[in-house]
Amino acid sequence: MPIAKLQRSPTRAASRGEYVYASVRAGILSGELEPGEPVREEAVAEYFEVSRTPVREALLRLETEGLLEIGAAHGGMVVTRVTLQESLETYVVREAVEGLVARLVATNATAAELDELELLHRAMERVGDDDASRLAGLHDDFHGVMYRATRNKLLYETARHLRETLGRFRAATLASAERRREHLAEHAALLDAIRRRDSDGAEALARKQIQRAREVGLDMLARSAG
Numbered sequence: 001m002p003i004a005k006l007q008r009s010p011t012r013a014a015s016r017g018e019y020v021y022a023s024v025r026a027g028i029l030s031g032e033l034e035p036g037e038p039v040r041e042e043a044v045a046e047y048f049e050v051s052r053t054p055v056r057e058a059l060l061r062l063e064t065e066g067l068l069e070i071g072a073a074h075g076g077m078v079v080t081r082v083t084l085q086e087s088l089e090t091y092v093v094r095e096a097v098e099g100l101v102a103r104l105v106a107t108n109a110t111a112a113e114l115d116e117l118e119l120l121h122r123a124m125e126r127v128g129d130d131d132a133s134r135l136a137g138l139h140d141d142f143h144g145v146m147y148r149a150t151r152n153k154l155l156y157e158t159a160r161h162l163r164e165t166l167g168r169f170r171a172a173t174l175a176s177a178e179r180r181r182e183h184l185a186e187h188a189a190l191l192d193a194i195r196r197r198d199s200d201g202a203e204a205l206a207r208k209q210i211q212r213a214r215e216v217g218l219d220m221l222a223r224s225a226g
Contacts, residue, residue, distance in 0.1 A: 017054035020044060021061055028067050028079055029167040030136070035081040039068060084221055087166070091214035094162040095207050101159050102190060102206035104150040106199040113149045114195055117142060121187055129177045142187070166217065179216060186212070 024044065027033040039062075045055045059077050062068040071078035109117075120142040127135045143163060147156040186209045193201040 015054070016048075016050045017057045020048050020050060020055050021058035023048070024058060025062060025065075025067060028062070029164050030133070031167075033079050035079050037079045038071060039077045039079060041077070082221065084218065087218060087221055088214075090162060090165050091210065091217070094159075094166065095210040095214070097155070097159050097162055098210050099203040099207040100155060101146055101150055102194065102202035103199045104152060104155070105146050106194045106197050106202040108151045109149040109194060113145055116145050117191055117194070120145065121184075121191055124187070125184055129180070132180075135180060139183075166213075182212070 024033070024039065033039065039059065041052055041055050041059060044059070045052045048055070059068060063070075063077065067080055068077045069080045070076070105113075120138055124135055124138045124142070127138065140163075143159075147159050150156060150159075186205070190202060190205045190209065193205055
């Protein structure tokens, strides 16, 4: 059952609705719940041991965010399918946004933030080939520090949203050992440019990184559609 792939926390500090929302959302963005998979209210409520009211609220929030949609076959919720055109549009915008992020980080990042980025990069290098999920988590942390270091709240929110939109591709591509090595090399070059305060170079490298991610992601989408 697809819902059984989701993570359940032994402690729940948040409300029931927030807990279910965060868990299902994370499952979608990580790729644990694949496009087209059903997310049934009753099954979610049973799995998380909550009533159906908070589940209904959580699923409606996810539908509003575009992560869930009404399934044509049975009328229940399913994970939204990502179209080739939607992905292309997102990558085009993300290239510009990530370039600006890198430029501002090279200008604004503190020494402590640079050290944190370095530590996260080294941690990524130590992750084994069989732990793509751990690598993806560190990768998210790396970009979280990058976004904060821009000192621009609007850019932070925009970059984070675009990154999450394409998160399902990231989990799949990082499962490839070859792509992981390539990705780490890209990060190393970007971090070097940022440390040298080379804003032009950092922006160019970030744009190039997204261009490569677009090639890989769109190729995967095209093959899955075929």
